[in-house]
Amino acid sequence: MDLEEGRVPQTLLSLIGEVAELDSLVVEDADLGKSLAQVFKGEVIVKPNNDVVKAFREKLLEYLEKLGVSEEEYRRLLYELSLHLTRRKVRKAAEKRDLFVAQAISALDDVNKTLNLFASRIREWYSLHFPEMDDLVDEHEDYIRIVSKIGHRSKMSVDALVSLGIDEKLARRIVEAAKTSMGADMAEFDLNAIKLLSDIALQLYEVRRGLEKYIDEAMMEVAPNVRGLVGPLLGARLIALAGGLSKLATLPASTIQVLGAEKALFRALRTGSKPPKHGVIFQYPA
Numbered sequence: 001m002d003l004e005e006g007r008v009p010q011t012l013l014s015l016i017g018e019v020a021e022l023d024s025l026v027v028e029d030a031d032l033g034k035s036l037a038q039v040f041k042g043e044v045i046v047k048p049n050n051d052v053v054k055a056f057r058e059k060l061l062e063y064l065e066k067l068g069v070s071e072e073e074y075r076r077l078l079y080e081l082s083l084h085l086t087r088r089k090v091r092k093a094a095e096k097r098d099l100f101v102a103q104a105i106s107a108l109d110d111v112n113k114t115l116n117l118f119a120s121r122i123r124e125w126y127s128l129h130f131p132e133m134d135d136l137v138d139e140h141e142d143y144i145r146i147v148s149k150i151g152h153r154s155k156m157s158v159d160a161l162v163s164l165g166i167d168e169k170l171a172r173r174i175v176e177a178a179k180t181s182m183g184a185d186m187a188e189f190d191l192n193a194i195k196l197l198s199d200i201a202l203q204l205y206e207v208r209r210g211l212e213k214y215i216d217e218a219m220m221e222v223a224p225n226v227r228g229l230v231g232p233l234l235g236a237r238l239i240a241l242a243g244g245l246s247k248l249a250t251l252p253a254s255t256i257q258v259l260g261a262e263k264a265l266f267r268a269l270r271t272g273s274k275p276p277k278h279g280v281i282f283q284y285p286a
Helices: 012-018 028-039 051-056 058-067 071-094 097-126 140-149 157-163 170-181 188-222 224-230 230-244 245-250 252-259 262-271
Strands: 022-029 041-046
Touching: 028 041, 041 140, 051 058, 058 071, 058 224, 097 140, 097 188, 097 230, 140 188, 157 170, 188 224, 224 230, 230 245
Parallel strands: 022 041
Antiparallel strands: none
């Protein structure tokens, strides 16, 4: 694994110590060459696919025979080593916290889409019973909470609405509208179905708040500078769109500017129309 990552393993250090009189050392890997230059007194030359390595690979079976290793055993060991290194790399990549943040912001987007669908459906459904409330209550969460906790319009009262966090003036307007509503009457059996969907939507609002808190704390650890510049949610979305924090760090400013507007950008390239000026960074609160 040390060789794979460009580090000098202890066995190679011991071998270099035994041949300290050498003037130069030829290697194939540039990262390994840089590491060897720090411990080898002579010249380290990086030359991929050099003559010595070519000769070694051509006579590999002869060397294996001298070592008492069959070709089948060598290939089995090579397969096991390659599999082990691949697993190590995959595990190392999966353990990067920026990927956790990217998944969290994607989950948050999914929750928001679901909430918008649920809110639209609940408003349309409950408006059959109390259509006036759709114009009075703008916030989806407040609307859904009223439907879930109170239900029938005949049960609307100022005290009940205020206890749910509704402003007193708005609560009085809702109560007055409920008394003269032109909506259809609705049995408890029908209301229970709407309440069931409303309860799930309220749980999703709690999930959304939990995810936002998680992203905020994770961004403080993973990318505090990005969080400080654009906020935790937009920062996490930029990381997700770039494919990781390290990739985001290497992108030019012009590319970061249009992250999230790829469809519009490709459409502009294909049709010759005006390209987009910005992507998700438009969400930054000016």
